[in-house]
Amino acid sequence: MDSGSKLRKLIASYGDKEEFLRAAEEIIEEEELKRNNLLARDLRNMLYRPNSSINSFKSLKIPVDNERRLPLLEIKKFKKDWTDLVVTTKIRNSLESIIEENNKREILSVYGLKPKQTLLFFGPPGCGKTLTAQVLSGILGYPMVYIRFDGVISSYLGETAGNLRKIFDFIRDGRWIIFFDEFDVIGKQRDDPFEHGEMKRVVNNFLQMIDNHSSESIIICATNHQHLLDPALWRRFDDIILFDIPNKENRIKLIKRNLRSVRTTSMDYHLLADNMKGMSPADIEMVCLNAIKRNILDNKGTISMDDINKQLSNQKKRITYQKNYIKLKD
Incomplete structure (x- = not known):
């Protein structure tokens, strides 16, 4: 047959x-x-054994911290795709390669090869690291395991490393996108004089867990502070992707994407993109969303350049306040 x-x-x-x-x-x-x-x-x-199915993950027993009984992770499902993401051609090519390798893992296995499964996303905040992880989850059809560091980090000696072990035990079966956001919390350099011995042991344990990782899941670690990471961690990643401030072409795409659900008039996208130079995708999104909300509350039919520029001015003030606060804090 x-x-x-x-x-x-x-x-x-x-x-x-x-x-x-x-x-x-x-x-x-x-x-x-x-x-x-x-x-x-x-x-x-x-x-x-359908327990790894996306339709049955809600029935799984989520591991918890022994000290406070806080969950160590959350499981989320996304239906995002390429239309939700604006990135450079270089990043897009890297992501497409990762997806292709994982979709064709059985072909690679014939030659004793494995797909890329450990990824490091780094760069300024608001530049698409979390969104990209969600898009990978949606395209591959892998549920996302979002690691909750409020539960992982423990004051008990040895408990933090134990919590990480619970997470790796949990992901052993099935295919997941495991997302460690703000990864520098546990991945700091072991020679940092301000870190105590416990966190150094955590880094050592994490290195061993990465080396022994044998599931078919994809581990994504994201950080805004890549300079804090232990050098040994960089070598453990199959791919390292920088998410930087968008160029003018991508700023135009982001503005159009965020305004696609509303009517606009007399919109000079090139001028807006010039005025938004240096802004992250999250900043651009906030400008557009605030303009849309103001438009709805004022019962206006369309959004104009003036509407965008008013919100752009507010966002620039907010960015300035934030930068000044960080300087004072340092």
């Missing part, structure tokens, strides 16, 4: 559990004969 006939048999058997299982087994056995052992294993796991 050819592959087409087996698939027709599988679909036709929907509703009859026993017949469905037999048809599915025939397909799996055929993949095994083709030496697609990784694919065959995945299909069999999905068939008989």
Whole structure:
């Protein structure tokens, strides 16, 4: 029986559990004969152990911190795709390569190779690191495991490393996007004189966990303070991606994307992009969203350049306040 006939048999058997299982087994056995052992294993796991399915993750037991009983992670599902993301061509190419490698992992495995699974996203805040992780989650269909550092970091000796071990034990089965935001919290340099011995042990433990990581999940670590990271951590990542302030072309795309749901008039996107030079995607989004909200509250039909420029002025003041506060704090 050819592959087409087996698939027709599988679909036709929907509703009859026993017949469905037999048809599915025939397909799996055929993949095994083709030496697609990784694919065959995945299909069999999905068939008989569906606990890693995106539809059943809510029933999973979330690991908690022993000290305060706080959850160590959250599981989220995203339906985002490329239309939600504005990045440079270089970043887009890197992400497409990561997606292709993980979608074709069984081909790579034939040659003893693995796809890129450990990624470092770094750069200024508000430049798309979290959004990119969500887009990867949506495109690959992997639920996101968002690590909660308020639960991971413990005052008890050895407990923080233990919490990290619980997380790695949890992700051992299934395919996930594991997102460590503000990664510098646990990835600081071990020779930092201001860090105590416990955090140095945490870095050592994390290095060992990364080295021994054998699941099919993708680990993404994101930081705004890459200079704080221990040098040994950089070598553990399969790919390192810088998310920087957008250029003019991407600033125009961001403005248009954020205003796509409203009517606009007399909009000079090139001038707006020039006036938004140095702003992050998050800053540009806030300018546009504030203009939209003001437009709705004032019951206006369209958004003009003046509306955008008023909110742009407010956002620039906010950025200045923030920079001055950081200087005073330092």
